[in-house]
Amino acid sequence: MREELAREVIDINCDLGEAFGRWRVGDTRDADLMPLISSANIATGFHAGDPNLMDDTVRLAVEHGVGIGAHPGYRDLHGFGRRKMGGTSREVVNDVVYQVGALREFARRHGGVLQHIKPHGALYMEMAANAELSWLFVQYVRTVAPTASIFCMAGSETEAAARELGQPVVREFYADRDYDDSGSIVFTRDVGRLDPSAIARKVVRACREGRVTTVSGKDIAIPFESICFHSDTPGAFEIARALREALTAEGIRVAPVSEIISEASRRQA
Template sequence: MTTVLDINADMGEGFGPWLIGEGVDDDIMALISSANIATGFHAGDPSTMTHSLREARKHGVAVGAHPGFRDLVGFGRRHINASPEELVNDVLYQLGALRELARREGQTLHHLKLHGALFMHAARDEAFATQLCEALVASGTDLPIYCLVDSVLDRVARQAGLRSVHEFYADRDYDDNGSIVFVRQVARRDPDQVAAKVLLAVTEGVVESINGKRVAVSCDSVCLHSDSPGALDMLKTIRRRLGEAGIAVRTV
């Protein structure tokens, strides 16, 4: 049985004075081990990014870049038709922005995780995933990539010599094929049910699909989205149930 588990959350997803979700990022930061910091295209700005970096450092949380489509209005959850080269340039631009802010704070980046629709695009688009990994290697970036198990990005990253970290989504549903059911509006969930779902994935390697089928999953890291309704309560319950099961929370 797994005795150590990474918990990651998407952080800093506001813009200037505007907040996404319930404004509980600082509370969430104290309960996770890895933070995916929005890098400006779907959310985030230099000052918000800096605040997130400093909060992560205060709590000993590893930080990663969270680039998305250039889509502030749609929060990066709308697909944008663009060439692989354009999308790779956008990712590198965002990665560089966070990396320089982190350097000023005396921090180094721990991982890369794409956001929203760009994450799903990389999971299935061979050309983009391949060019992204080639560009990361060429730029000297060897950051682990958080991704879906057996996705195109998972396979291409490993072929390029990059480490892939398989995510399990605590606050998202799965279909009978083990894929995420992607939605733009997320409903509030019962914290105890979410925690039980996480424990099942961690201890038995399965998740119950929306049709009641038990589907195999891989779980190096559990993701809980900070903008999900009731995110803080869900995270507190997950941490409590993991502790009761003797599972420590630590970055991978």
């Protein structure tokens, strides 16, 4: 995806379906967020999510024209997938296969397609640093979903494996997380209430200048094609609304990554 196109049109993704039965996380309903985003990372049962919730979330995504993504995590309902779990790389990837397969069937049921796959929480961070795990994961995606994009951090082992194997890759900018000087997000278990206007300014600057200020005060370049925020962040609805309003005011259109990639391909043809 060309950088200049990504700055005129951008994807907003959010982790959704992160509940289990009567258990809920966060103070915002998925139904309220869906009209404000363009891609949904839908929990697939291991860190959160259950069959009924997956079905409801996929249906909402299709109704709103939101790109459907599988959001597999470690087998860790108790810890919300934010703890690294044991197992070989093969075992971990087989858990991913199981979860992605379930979500893809719900997408088919509602006439949707699997747009992307984004590992969750501790699994996302482990893949970012683990070349063997990333390679096996991308090999799996390459085999069963060669057109699905992999969402990851810029400069991660996940990105490197995807590019080497020829799998579409989308780099993320984290609106509601801080960055360290290496360009990695600062992993935080509990995020307090944030200022939506400050987040919106941070995102607009990243879109226009490609830069972000780190926790140490350093200014760094940050390449990305999608903006991420989390539905369990307190005040997620206000954050989403502030993002959309700020991007619209800057003349930046919001669209699913599949649409952005298609536009880029047509322009290059």
